[in-house]
Amino acid sequence: MLAYTLKRIVVAFLILLVVSGLTFSLSHLSADPALTIAGEQASDEDIEAVRKLYGFDRPVIEQYVNWLSRALQGDFGKSYHYKAPVVEMISGRIGTTMTLGFLAIVFALVISIPLGTLAAMRPNSIIDRFALLIAVFGQALPTFWFALMMIILFGVWFRWLPISGNTTWAHFVMPTIALGYYATPALMRLTRAGMIEVLSSDYIRTAKAKGLSPVSVLFKHALRNAIIPVVALAAVWFGFMLGGSIVIETIFNLKGIGWLSYDALLRSDLPVVQAIVLIFASFYVILTLLSDLLNAYLDPRISVR
Amino acid sequence: MSEKKDVVLEVDNLRIDIPVSAGLLHPVRGISFDVSRGETLCIVGESGCGKSLTSLAIMGLLPKNADRQADRLNFLGKDIRDFDERQMAKLRGVKMGMIFQEPMTSLNPSYTIGNQLEEVYLRHMSSNRLEARERAIFLLDKVGISSAGSRLGQYPHQLSGGLRQRVMIAMALMCGPDLIIADEPTTALDVTIQAQILHLLAELQSDFDMAMVLITHDLGIVARVADKVQVMYAGRTVEEGNCEAVFDKPLHPYTSGLLRCIPVPGKTQPGEKLGTVPGVVPNLVGDLNGCMFRNRCEFATDECKELAETPTVLENGHAYTCRLKPDEMEPSTGGRL
Ligand SMILES: Nc1ncnc2c1ncn2[C@@H]1O[C@H](COP(=O)(O)OP(=O)(O)OP(=O)(O)O)[C@@H](O)[C@H]1O
Ligand SMILES: [Mg+2]
Numbered sequence: 001m002l003a004y005t006l007k008r009i010v011v012a013f014l015i016l017l018v019v020s021g022l023t024f025s026l027s028h029l030s031a032d033p034a035l036t037i038a039g040e041q042a043s044d045e046d047i048e049a050v051r052k053l054y055g056f057d058r059p060v061i062e063q064y065v066n067w068l069s070r071a072l073q074g075d076f077g078k079s080y081h082y083k084a085p086v087v088e089m090i091s092g093r094i095g096t097t098m099t100l101g102f103l104a105i106v107f108a109l110v111i112s113i114p115l116g117t118l119a120a121m122r123p124n125s126i127i128d129r130f131a132l133l134i135a136v137f138g139q140a141l142p143t144f145w146f147a148l149m150m151i152i153l154f155g156v157w158f159r160w161l162p163i164s165g166n167t168t169w170a171h172f173v174m175p176t177i178a179l180g181y182y183a184t185p186a187l188m189r190l191t192r193a194g195m196i197e198v199l200s201s202d203y204i205r206t207a208k209a210k211g212l213s214p215v216s217v218l219f220k221h222a223l224r225n226a227i228i229p230v231v232a233l234a235a236v237w238f239g240f241m242l243g244g245s246i247v248i249e250t251i252f253n254l255k256g257i258g259w260l261s262y263d264a265l266l267r268s269d270l271p272v273v274q275a276i277v278l279i280f281a282s283f284y285v286i287l288t289l290l291s292d293l294l295n296a297y298l299d300p301r302i303s304v305r
Numbered sequence: 306m307s308e309k310k311d312v313v314l315e316v317d318n319l320r321i322d323i324p325v326s327a328g329l330l331h332p333v334r335g336i337s338f339d340v341s342r343g344e345t346l347c348i349v350g351e352s353g354c355g356k357s358l359t360s361l362a363i364m365g366l367l368p369k370n371a372d373r374q375a376d377r378l379n380f381l382g383k384d385i386r387d388f389d390e391r392q393m394a395k396l397r398g399v400k401m402g403m404i405f406q407e408p409m410t411s412l413n414p415s416y417t418i419g420n421q422l423e424e425v426y427l428r429h430m431s432s433n434r435l436e437a438r439e440r441a442i443f444l445l446d447k448v449g450i451s452s453a454g455s456r457l458g459q460y461p462h463q464l465s466g467g468l469r470q471r472v473m474i475a476m477a478l479m480c481g482p483d484l485i486i487a488d489e490p491t492t493a494l495d496v497t498i499q500a501q502i503l504h505l506l507a508e509l510q511s512d513f514d515m516a517m518v519l520i521t522h523d524l525g526i527v528a529r530v531a532d533k534v535q536v537m538y539a540g541r542t543v544e545e546g547n548c549e550a551v552f553d554k555p556l557h558p559y560t561s562g563l564l565r566c567i568p569v570p571g572k573t574q575p576g577e578k579l580g581t582v583p584g585v586v587p588n589l590v591g592d593l594n595g596c597m598f599r600n601r602c603e604f605a606t607d608e609c610k611e612l613a614e615t616p617t618v619l620e621n622g623h624a625y626t627c628r629l630k631p632d633e634m635e636p637s638t639g640g641r642l
Contacts, residue, residue, distance in 0.1 A: 202410040208366055209405075210425040210476070211398030214390070224415050300460045301414055 012289045019281040024064050036268045037080050076275035081267045086275045097256035101241040107180030116191025135185035147178040147251045164253040175252045183237040194226035228299050235291030239284035311342040313484050313516035317377035334540040340516040347527040348520045350537035356520045360486045365393040399429040402477030404487040408470035412461035419457030426479045444475035467498040486518045525567050536560045539597040546623030556625040558602045
């Protein structure tokens with residue numbers, strides 16, 4: 001287990017290094033950053049001065065190393081547009097995005113695991129059909145459309161929920177459902193498929209032959225094995241959700257990272273974009289690492305392979 | 306064998322039907338037997354003849370779509386035909402234990418051996434972890450697993466197939482059952498291990514004074530451990546009786562065919578061709594009449610298509626279902642054990 005953990009950590013570290021290189025070079029492939037900063041009416045001398053000031057005239061490798069070493073110390077530079085330190089802009093908003101992502105994945109799991117399990121216990125029953133219906137809807141409906149429908153129904157007609165902002169928990173209800181519902185079909189189908197397979201396995205037959213209670217057969221022996229791939233997928237989806245919250249945050253005017261990245265992209269605010277991409281990518285890699293380790297803990301055979 | 310029999314399980318005319326796409330499958334069509342304390346009944350027959358379904362029917366573990374019927378199904382004197390899931394769960398693991406064909410997949414990969422052994426004890430005996438642990442160590446020791454205490458913390462994937470099957474046996478014995486059903490417990494293991502496991506089972510059976518139903522298609526095993534033998538073919542009993550009687554003088558062509566398939570130490574010459582039973586098991590869907598073995602039987606006549614399958618019972622309890630008289634089968638095809 002220890003060797004396995006170390007190996008996974010080293011791999012994660014290498015992936016992060018590659019990601020940081022890509023992040024840095026991609027943003028330099030786009031328009032000349034000095035031009036963006038100096039503005040449209042700037043003279044050639046002005047642009048040259050900006051280039052010197054920001055170090056754009058240095059060799060690319062040197063720029064990358066400088067950027068990365070500062071980034072590792074938590075310094076992502078200043079926003080070109082707002083002139084505020086990028087770190088402050090992000091740290092002020094990351095809580096909102098994390099909260100939303102966390103609530104959404106919990107929502108998705110709370111819906112999909114019980115529903116997928118019930119569907120697996122009685123394939124082709126009413127419950128199974130109902131679960132399938134939910135999954136089909138979840139996959140077919142565009143997130144933004146679903147979000148708008150909720151706003152019209154619960155925000156405008158019934159006036160049950162606030163439709164914009166992030167000051168109270170009530171503000172998170174609709175964004176959570178909209179974002180979480182998006183992940184529900186995949187998680188539910190995986191739970192159902194895993195559960196059907198596990199329930200017909202030999203060790204479940206053994207558990208029944210031991211006269212164990214149905215609760216113990218289902219929860220202790222079946223669910224734990226069926227849920228291993230679901231945990232892995234949920235971690236990946238959590239990563240998607242942090243990135244995918246751009247649409248939801250914009251619709252509900254939740255001023256999180258998604259909203260910020262949308263804003264920064266519109267303004268070609270390079271340091272902000274770089275920082276967000278790097279932070280989210282790191283986050284994603286760490287999540288995958290944690291889910292692998294959790295899997296290895298849940299299924300002792302994994303760490304042997 | 307004891308003079309006064311203490312019957313543990315009585316099965317009379319057990320039938321199983323399973324709806325399949327081609328119609329109604331009749332994989333088990335009237336099986337009857339009984340086993341007493343301290344007795345070993347061997348059920349033999351080739352793959353697909355309904356051995357596993359018969360044992361699952363006794364345990365109440367048939368697939369949901371299977372329909373079980375019986376004229377009698379008594380366990381420890383109680384009629385268990387109408388027992389529901391809850392009542393059956395109180396028998397399984399305590400009074401009746403089962404050992405399966407597939408040791409590699411029959412243990413839960415996510416829990417330690419100790420956990421899986423203790424669990425069944427904790428479920429049925431009002432006891433604590435410590436007692437359960439002691440019992441688990443005692444039984445692992447009994448089934449010949451060395452340093453039992455440290456094995457408790459191991460996961461199934463850390464054990465070989467033979468060891469896993471020993472664990473399965475220990476698990477079935479945790480609560481000291483009255484009946485143990487072993488469904489081809491050695492099929493998945495290699496030959497040297499097979500013999501060890503079977504000796505172990507036979508030993509434990511007399512140690513714990515249990516009734517045992519041992520399912521196998523290896524007649525060599527039967528000869529060594531069985532008190533009674535039941536030969537199944539296509540869901541029916543074609544021959545049954547005391548082990549010696551059946552082996553000395555098989556009366557059904559199928560049994561004698563099976564006996565010709567096993568090598569006899571000292572008699573079979575190296576390079577000598579062993580017998581086979583040619584042909585395949587018939588399809589068991591729809592209406593089935595006459596003797597099912599007739600397509601593969603060298604003695605078959607038109608009579609066999611119509612024949613009602615009522616067994617002929619000899620005075621020593623040896624019974625068989627065939628139109629041939631006891632001496633009509635050529636002597637050369639008789640058993641050689
Ligand atoms: N769930 C099921 N649905 C349909 N048919 C089944 C089912 N289970 C078993 N059968 C069929 O019933 C017949 C008897 O099966 P069973 O498992 O009892 O055979 P077996 O004698 O144990 O064979 P083996 O030696 O291969 O284990 C087989 O033809 C099998 O295909
Ligand atoms: Mg079988």
